Amino acid sequence: MSAVVVVGAGIVGAACAHSLSAAGAEVIVLDRGSVASGTTSRGEGNILVSDKEPGAELELARLSRDAWLEVGEELGRETLELEEKGGVVVAASPEALDALSSFAAAQRSAGVTALDVAEPRELEPHLRAGLAGGVLYPEDMQVQPVLAAAAMLEAAQRRGARFVAGADVVAGVRDASGRLTGVRTSAGEVIGADAVVNAAGTWGAQVSERLGGPVPVLPRRGFILVTEPLPPMVRHKVYSADYVANVSSSEAGLETSCVVEGTRGGTILIGASRERVGFDTTLDVDVVSTLASQATALFPFLERVNLLRVYRGFRPYCPDHLPVIGPDPRVPGLFHACGHEGAGIGLAPGTGRLIAHHVLGGGPLAPEVAARFTALLPDRFVQEA
Amino acid sequence: MPLSDLPPDGVVIVGAGPAGLACAATLLDQGDTFVTVLDAGSGAGGQYWRQPAPPADSSDPGALRPDAMRGLHHDLGTFAELRSRLEAGQAAGRASLLTDHHVWTVVAAEGGHVVHAVDRSGGPGRERAVELRARHLVIATGAHDRSLPFPGWDLPGVLTAGGLQALLKAGDVALGPRVAVGGTGPFLLPVAAGLADRGATVVGVFEANSPTRWLRELRAVAANRTKLAEGAGYAATLLRRRVPVRTRTMIVEAHGRERVEAVTVARLDASGHPRRDTHRRIEVDAVGVGWGFSPQLDLAVTLGCALTADASGTPVVQVDEWQRTSRSGVSAAGEACGVGGAALAVAEGRLAARGIVGASASDAETAGLREEVARLRAFAAAMHRAHPVPAGWADALRSETVVCRCEEVSAGTVRHAIAERGATDARQVKQLTRAGMGWCQGRVCGHAVELLAGGGSGSPAERLVSTPLPLGVLASRKSRAM
C-alpha cells in the first residue's frame, strides 16, 4: 500500500483523496487553511461541457461529468446540491448565432449533446424578447463546490484518509536519488510519502517550486454577483455566446460575459469576469457594473432585483489554459493536479481518477482512457524550459 | 448630484452621527476644503441623535418634531450646535449633506478615493447611483446592536434594545404596553427610561452582569464623572417609574404564537450560566434585547484598513493619533474605531478633522482632544470589561432555535457544522449551512455563529457591497459611462 500526501484541500485535492482512497492508497491531505478555503469557495459550481471545444479538456469534462454522477450516487445528490439542470447558450445577433452553431457542431462530433433552440424563451420564459436563437446543452450540471469538497473529503476520511488543516507545506524531502519521500510543513513536521500530489490550485506554482518541480500557474481574477433570494425564475445556466470566445481567450485585458443561474438557496448568481491583475483584491466597480448590465440585458426582471453580495476569486491558469495533471518528469514521486482555471469544480472528479491512475500505476482508468490526456502532462512545461 | 458638480479635492465623510458631524463642523471651522457628509438615514444625527424625518409639510400640526423628543436625547445642545455649523457651511456653498444616501462601496483611485452611494431619496423603485470623489475620506459609520439568539427571539414584538429606542426617537412610538429590556451594558438604562417616560410599563431591566464588576474599574469611572451623572439620571427615572432592575439575570426565552406574549427570565450562576431553578415567566407585549454594539467595518475592511481589537476582543479600525487609518487618505472616527459613546465619537471626529487640515500636534486644542479621547477610551474599555457576554448565553438554545433569521438556519444545524464537519469560524459555518448568506449578510447572526464556533471575534466578514442595491441601478452606471 502506498502513502500519498495531497497538498491542498480544495475541490481538486478532495477529489484526488476520494479517488486515491477508493483505490486503496493511504492518504494524508494537508491544507494551510481548512477544507475549500481557497478558490473552491469562490466559484460558481458550474459543471460544463457547453463551453469547451473538442480536445483534452472536453474529454476530461466528459469523464468528470460521469464521475460527478457517480459521486452523486455514492454521497447523495442532496449533500452536494448536484443538479442536472442543463445549460442554454443564447445568441443576440444572427452573426453570433452562426458562430455558436458551428461551435456546437464541432462539439457534437466530439460526442456532446447540443440541441438547437429557435426560441430560447420557451426554455427560459423571463429572457428578453428578440434573441436570435440558442443551443441547449442538457449535460451541463451544477454543484455546490464547498459542500462537494467537504463531502468527498469526509468520504475519503471514512476510508481511512487523514486531513490536517492549518498545515502549510514549505518544502519537499528527497532521498539521495532525488526521489521525493515526503514534505515539510511550516511547523517543522515532516510527513513521509511515496507520492506527493500538488493540488494547491492558484498557489500550485508556489508549491511546485517548494517541491522542486516548478510548473507555471497564474491567477485570473473573477467577480461574482449574488442577488437577493427569489422563487425559481431562471431554470438553466444561461449565458450569451460571447462567453465561448472569452474562456479560451489569452488576451490580458478584462473580459466579461455573464452566466446567469439560479441556486438552491433562491439567489441568482451572475458571473464571472476574467482579468489578469495578479492577486489584486480590490473591488472593480466597472467590472461589476458591466456584469450587472449584461445580466439585466438578458433578463430584464433583474433590474429591480437587489444585489446582496459580490465576491471574487483567483482562478488558477496555466499559460496554455489547460490544467497540468500527471507525474513531474524531473522529480520522481511528485505529481501535479492544478491549473484548472475556471473549470476546476467541473473537472475535479475526472482529475482525481487520472491522478489515481498515475500515482498507483493503473487504478480506476483503463490505459486507453488515460491515453487521451497526454496533453495535460507536466512534460509540456519541462520541454519548453 | 453628478460627479462633476463636486470639487475634486473635497473631504467626504460617511456617516452623519456624532463623529461625522463633529468632523464636518471642525473642518468647516478650520479648513477651506469642501465637505460632503453622506448618511443612509433621512436626516443628520445618526443612531444617538436619531430624529424623525423632517416633515414634508412644516405646517402639519400632527408632524413629529425633533423638539418633542427632547427628553430622549442626551446632550442635544451639542447636536444643535454641530448641525447649525454644517447648515452654515451648506449656506456658504462649502458643504453638502446628502441624506438617504447609502454608501455601498469605496474604491481607491488616483489622488484619493471614489465613494459609491445609492440615493434612495426618490423612494422605492427610484434609486439612483451616485459617485463622489474624495481627496480625503472619513469613515464615521458607527455601530449597530449586537444580537444573540434565544428561543423565541424571532417572534414579532421581540426587537433589539436599539430598535425599541429607534422607534421611540424617530417615530414617537413606545412599544408595549408591557415591555421587558434585557442583555448587557449601560445602554439598556436609557432605553428602559425612555419607554417608561413615554408611558410603557417596563416589567424589568434584565442585566446579565453584576454591577460589582464596575468596582474594578474605579479609576476610569472617577475620571469620567459626567458618564456617572448620566447613568445616575437614568437610574433615578427607573426608580421613579418603579422599574425593577435585575442584575445577573437574563431573558432565556420569549413565548408566543403570532407575536410575543411572555418571556422567561433566569438568574445567572457565578460562572455565567442561567439557573433552571430560577426560571420566572412574565407576561409582556414587547421585548428589547441588546448585547452591546458591533462596529460597522464594511468600508474599512473593503479598503484593507488595518484592524485591531478593543478591550472585548472585537475587531475595530486601527487609527493613529490623528485618527488616520493605515490607508493613506482615509481616517476613521467614532464607533468604527471601537464602541465608546457619543462624547468619544465627537472628540474623535474633531481630532480627525484637525489631522486632515494639518493642525499642529502641540496646540492646546489638539492636546485637549487627545486627552479627552484617551480618557473616554479608558472608560469604554472599562465598560467592555464590565459587560461581557456571559459564558452560558447559549445554554438555552434548542436545536430548532433559529440562529440565522434570514436563511432560517437552526442552532442544531450550526452546531452540527462545527462539531461534525470541523468548521472553526463563521465563514466556514456559512459555507456549510448558509447561516449569514441572506439579506443581512450575517450582520445579525455573525457574532453568535463566531461564538458558537469557539472563535470569539476573529477576522470580520468581508462585505464588498455594504448595502443591497438594485441591479438596474448598477447597470445604469455602465450605460451612462458608455
Added chain:
Amino acid sequence: MSTFRFDDVSIPFRDGQSVGAALVAQGILSWRTTRLEGRPRGLFCGIGICFDCLVTVDGVPSQRACLVRARDGLDVTTQEGSGYAAE
C-alpha cells in the same frame, strides 16, 4: 391625518414616521412571512440592518419598513416569502 394603505386597511401616520413605526403604532407587529417556514416577522433592529421588516411598497418588493418613510396614499402590502410571484 395622513394615511397609507396596508393591504385592505387604512393606516394613519404622523408625518416623519416610517412605515414600520406607523404600523407598530396601530398594534400591527408583523407584515411579512419567511420564505421557508412561513414565520411572521416585523421590526427587529429598527435601523435598516436586519432586513426582517421587508414589505412591498407601491409594488416594489423587499423594502425595509423601518426606513421607508410613510407618505400619503402609499400602497403597502404584506410580503410573503421573497415578495416575487413564482413563475
